Amino acid sequence: MNIQRWIARRQPSWQELDTLLKKAEKQGLKTLKADEIRQLSSLYRSVSGDLARAKTNQVGELVVRDLHSLTTRGYSQIYQGSRRQEWRAIREFYLWGFPAAVQQAGGYIAFATALFVLAGLIGWWLSWRDPNFLRLIVPGHLIEQVRDRGELWMGSIVGMEPFASSSIMINNIQVSLAAVAGGMTAGLLTLYSMLLNGLMIGTIGALVTQNNLAFPFWAFVFPHGALELPAIFLAGGAGFLLARAIVFPGQYRRSDALKLYGTRAAQLVFGLVPMLVIAGIIEGFFSPNPYVPNVVKYLAGLVLFVSLIAYLSRKRL
Incomplete structure (x- = not known):
C-alpha cells in the first residue's frame, strides 16, 4: 500500500x-x-x-x-x-406505555384477579367448615405457631432485613414469571398459579382470623401487598395473553399471534418487575417492623394502592 x-x-x-x-x-x-x-x-x-x-x-x-x-x-x-x-x-414507557399496556390487557388481568379472589373465598369458606382442610394447605408448624402459641411468623424477618428482602424479591419474581410462562401451556399453569395463590391467602386469612390475629396479620400484608398482589394479577394477565395466542389465535397464524400477544405480555412483565422489587423492600424493612404502628401500616398500604390505581389509569391527552 x-x-x-x-x-x-x-x-x-x-x-x-x-x-x-x-x-x-x-x-x-x-x-x-x-x-x-x-x-x-x-x-x-x-x-x-x-x-x-x-x-x-x-x-x-x-x-x-x-x-x-x-x-x-x-x-x-x-x-x-x-x-x-x-x-x-424507558422513561416514556414507565410514564405512559406501561399504564396503556395494563389498560389494553384489562380483561385478561380482571380474569386472573377473579380466579385469585374466587380461590381465596373458597379457601376461607372451607377453612371455617372443615378445620382439617387447613392442614392440606398451610404447613403444620405455622398452624401450631398461630393456634398454640398465638404468634405470627413474620417476626423472624426482624434483624435479617437485607437478606429477607432480597429473598422475598427473588421468590416473588420467580412466582410471577412462572405465572407468565404458564401461558405457554395453554394457560393451564397460569390458572393453577392464580388458584393456588388465592387458596393460600384465603386459608391463611381464615387461620389468623380464627385465632384473633387478623388485625396484625393484615397490617403486615397491606403495605407490600398493595403492590405485590396487583403484580401477581398482572403476571396472570400476561400468562393468559400468551394462552390466547396459542388457543385462540383468531385471524392470525399462531406464530404471528404469539408475536403480537407476546409483545403485550412482555410489556406487562417489564412493568411488574419494579413493582415486585419495591414490594420486596417494603416487606423486608417496613411491613414486619414492630416499631411502626399497625394503623400506619394500613394507611401506607392504602396510599400505595390508591397511587398505583391512579398511575395505571393514566391516559395521554
Missing part, C-alpha cells in the same frame, strides 16, 4: 468527520440535521476501518493517534446519543 497516497485520499473524510464532531461537541448532537447525522455515522464507520488499516500497515504513530482520537470522539457522540434515546424510551 502506498501510504502517502492512501493518507491523501482518506484525509478529506477525516477532516469532514472532525468538522461534524466539533459542531456536535459544541452545539449538541440535536443541532445536526438528519443528513449530517447520517453522514456522521457513515464517516465514523469509515474512519474506524481506516484506524484498523493504519495499525495493520504501520502508517505511523501520529496518524494512528489522530484516527484513534477521531473514532473515540465519534463513538462518544453516536452512542451517548443512543443511550440518551434509550433512557428517554
